[in-house]
Amino acid sequence: xxxxxxxxxxxxxxxxxxxxxxxxxxxxxxxxxxxxxxxxxxxxxxxxxxxxxxxxxxxxxxxxxxxxxxxxxxxxxxxxxxxxxxxxxxxxxxxxxxxxxxxxxxxxxxxxxxxxxxxxxxxxxxxxxxxxxxxxxxxxxxxxxxxxxxxxxxxxxxxxxxxxxxxxxxxxxxxxxxxxxxxxxxxxxxxxxxxxxxxxxxxxxxxxxxxxxxxxxxxxxxxxxxxx
Amino acid sequence: xxxxxxxxxxxxxxxxxxxxxxxxxxxxxxxxxxxxxxxxxxxxxxxxxxxxxxxxxxxxxxxxxxxxxxxxxxxxxxxxxxxxxxxxxxxxxxxxxxxxxxxxxxxxxxxxxxxxxxxxxxxxxxxxxxxxxxxxxxxxxxxxxxxxxxxxxxxxxxxxxxxxxxxxxxxxxxxxxxxxxxxxxxxxxxxxxxxxxxxxxxxxxxxxxxxxxxxxxxxxxxxxxxxxxxxxxxxxxxxxxxxxxxxxxxxxxxxxxxxxxxxxxxxxxxxxxxxxxxxxxxxxxxxxxxxxxxxxxxxxxxxxxxxxxxxxxxxxxxxxxxxxxxxxxx
Amino acid sequence: xxxxxxxxxxxxxxxxxxxxxxxxxxxxxxxxxxxxxxxxxxxxxxxxxxxxxxxxxxxxxxxxxxxxxxxxxxxxxxxxxxxxxxxxxxxxxxxxxxxxxxxxxxxxxxxxxxxxxxxxxxxxxxxxxxxxxxxxxxxxxxxxxxxxxxxxxxxxxxx
Numbered sequence: 001x002x003x004x005x006x007x008x009x010x011x012x013x014x015x016x017x018x019x020x021x022x023x024x025x026x027x028x029x030x031x032x033x034x035x036x037x038x039x040x041x042x043x044x045x046x047x048x049x050x051x052x053x054x055x056x057x058x059x060x061x062x063x064x065x066x067x068x069x070x071x072x073x074x075x076x077x078x079x080x081x082x083x084x085x086x087x088x089x090x091x092x093x094x095x096x097x098x099x100x101x102x103x104x105x106x107x108x109x110x111x112x113x114x115x116x117x118x119x120x121x122x123x124x125x126x127x128x129x130x131x132x133x134x135x136x137x138x139x140x141x142x143x144x145x146x147x148x149x150x151x152x153x154x155x156x157x158x159x160x161x162x163x164x165x166x167x168x169x170x171x172x173x174x175x176x177x178x179x180x181x182x183x184x185x186x187x188x189x190x191x192x193x194x195x196x197x198x199x200x201x202x203x204x205x206x207x208x209x210x211x212x213x214x215x216x217x218x219x220x221x222x223x224x225x226x227x228x
Numbered sequence: 229x230x231x232x233x234x235x236x237x238x239x240x241x242x243x244x245x246x247x248x249x250x251x252x253x254x255x256x257x258x259x260x261x262x263x264x265x266x267x268x269x270x271x272x273x274x275x276x277x278x279x280x281x282x283x284x285x286x287x288x289x290x291x292x293x294x295x296x297x298x299x300x301x302x303x304x305x306x307x308x309x310x311x312x313x314x315x316x317x318x319x320x321x322x323x324x325x326x327x328x329x330x331x332x333x334x335x336x337x338x339x340x341x342x343x344x345x346x347x348x349x350x351x352x353x354x355x356x357x358x359x360x361x362x363x364x365x366x367x368x369x370x371x372x373x374x375x376x377x378x379x380x381x382x383x384x385x386x387x388x389x390x391x392x393x394x395x396x397x398x399x400x401x402x403x404x405x406x407x408x409x410x411x412x413x414x415x416x417x418x419x420x421x422x423x424x425x426x427x428x429x430x431x432x433x434x435x436x437x438x439x440x441x442x443x444x445x446x447x448x449x450x451x452x453x454x455x456x457x458x459x460x461x462x463x464x465x466x467x468x469x470x471x472x473x474x475x476x477x478x479x480x481x482x483x484x485x486x487x488x489x490x491x492x493x494x495x496x497x498x499x500x501x502x503x504x505x506x507x508x509x510x511x512x513x514x515x516x517x518x519x520x521x522x523x524x525x526x527x528x529x530x531x532x533x534x535x536x537x538x539x540x541x542x543x544x545x546x547x548x549x550x551x552x553x554x555x556x557x558x
Numbered sequence: 559x560x561x562x563x564x565x566x567x568x569x570x571x572x573x574x575x576x577x578x579x580x581x582x583x584x585x586x587x588x589x590x591x592x593x594x595x596x597x598x599x600x601x602x603x604x605x606x607x608x609x610x611x612x613x614x615x616x617x618x619x620x621x622x623x624x625x626x627x628x629x630x631x632x633x634x635x636x637x638x639x640x641x642x643x644x645x646x647x648x649x650x651x652x653x654x655x656x657x658x659x660x661x662x663x664x665x666x667x668x669x670x671x672x673x674x675x676x677x678x679x680x681x682x683x684x685x686x687x688x689x690x691x692x693x694x695x696x697x698x699x700x701x702x703x704x705x706x707x708x709x710x711x712x713x714x715x716x717x
Contacts, residue, residue, distance in 0.1 A: 044623060158360075160401070161360070163399070163471075164399055196407065201358050
């Protein structure tokens with residue numbers, strides 16, 4: 001899932017500015033599950049913005065609405081009236097949701113309420129960790145199911161480096177050394193021979209380094225002639 | 229693979245002749261002044277077979293290792309240019325390698341490099357396009373296959389370096405380290421320099437496995453030794469440097485050296501004297517370990533003690549290879 | 559408990575001087591303690607308006623914000639003794655939410671001391687009275703909330 005964190009209230013207030021009518025838009029998918037931008041969070045943020053404005057002697061009309069997924073046009077269509085009525089829209093969806101809103105409603109002033117951080121999972125309630133770097137050429141089959149691009153601080157493919165200490169990465173003492181995990185896993189499964197092969201340099205074209213990515217599935221596209 | 233005469237470097241010739249080799253480190257300055265390099269080079273030349281020029285060590289910006297290497301070379305000291313994967317992609321690395329060779333440099337050491345969060349520009353984007361093993365393979369490929377990493381042929385003079393890699397023998401996972409060294413040898417590393425070793429018995433175990441794997445005959449392994457300046461430095465290494473097994477006995481010995489000395493300056497001098505003595509002893513022990521082809525002496529901004537330590541260790545004078553002998557080795 | 563109920567409880571009473579504290583009380587302990595205090599005619603300040611919850615674990619951050627937004631000068635959350643919650647962990651969850659809300663209030667610009675959680679058993683009538691007294695004293699020291707609806711502000715302090 002996409003994991004994000006809410007920006008500081010001060011930062012959000014500053015980017016909203018002193019406008020009359022604000023709409024907070026939450027999202028019911030990833031950011032709900034990481035407690036950053038769901039319906040509850042949207043209501044709390046709207047209350048916070050209203051109250052903070054009044055504490056300073058002003059006032060701000062802030063409403064909130066939450067859609068199932070901010071990254072799908074059909075869900076965004078449903079809130080057209082709310083968006084039109086607002087001076088500023090604070091999207092507390094992930095960066096994709098913010099952009100989808102801005103693209104669907106080109107006249108709307110849309111600001112982000114979250115910092116979208118990584119692709120990861122909740123390892124336990126309240127704790128999320130990065131797992132995937134969306135590199136476009138997955139090598140998990142060679143590394144025992146542990147990703148060296150996302151989980152090794154240096155993205156080594158022939159790790160570990162000399163900074164692996166007691167199973168922790170020297171860059172971040174709380175992060176496990178990905179290559180220690182890979183080594184332990186393959187050793188336990190008697191597959192260490194996989195590590196003896198020298199992994200060649202990565203083709204980063206499939207990753208973000210190659211430019212913004214796009215996938216087209218012609219077999220799924222709606223053919224305009226078919227619809228007639 | 230261990231190859232003789234591929235680069236014409238002095239370090240290569242010394243190792244090829246079977247002499248016990250000596251390398252050390254020279255840190256470039258945090259400014260644009262060539263003079264400090266010349267001063268250090270004058271101090272070290274003649275005492276070592278080659279000196280590593282570090283590359284933005286600990287992710288702190290310093291003069292580039294290629295530039296500093298050329299200045300050292302002009303002063304008569306043979307450099308080992310260190311290249312990390314942190315700051316450059318494969319284009320920049322190959323470009324630097326071409327230039328370094330054209331400027332007369334002949335030894336390269338390939339490292340992953342300390343993560344930028346350790347240094348003075350933690351906000352920088354890091355590169356890590358390649359890792360150190362792939363870097364070894366790439367530079368060996370420029371030499372042995374006359375091809376760039378993309379497969380394109382190099383027309384004209386191709387860079388022919390003596391290529392080194394590093395290993396941290398007591399870092400985790402310890403069992404994997406000899407095999408990881410094997411991967412670097414497979415990639416083509418001509419020589420290996422290890423991280424500083426303080427626990428010689430454990431290092432002996434590591435070297436036994438390395439020799440058993442047949443690796444010591446395929447590459448030249450230089451054991452890392454360090455000169456401790458104080459007990460505080462020993463403790464810092466034990467607690468903050470990964471893979472550093474600093475035995476308690478060593479720390480106690482360092483502390484003991486300063487006991488009863490009240491004057492701060494005198495105590496500091498006593499610590500340094502003990503640190504140098506321990507270094508000389510460690511070097512002697514390293515010479516007895518099978519598979520060790522030399523030492524890599526690291527003195528961390530204390531280059532001035534290098535000649536003294538090497539002299540006491542009986543490693544001076546260094547063998548002088550005439551240009552004829554070097555050509556013969558080619 | 560509806561938001562309308564919270565708003566009604568939060569609305570300031572009568573003239574500007576009266577302090578208004580909303581108390582979210584769990585049915586099993588705190589509400590019973592409050593009831594007992596009444597039966598025993600224990601005296602304590604009249605500034606509190608009680609909202610009954612099945613358990614303090616039912617309390618949402620939003621409820622507390624609603625109370626303050628609609629004029630409450632203070633908010634109490636009263637639940638069972640830790641370890642004795644009728645629903646096992648409800649009061650522990652409430653404790654976490656109260657702490658979270660306190661930090662949020664500070665960012666909004668409201669003194670976090672206006673919000674506090676208390677634990678008591680159903681027999682602790684005096685504890686209930688003491689808790690209300692403590693909240694009343696704190697809130698009087700801090701003064702009426704800056705978020706009181708304008709028309710109900712005390713003289714000279716209308717926001």
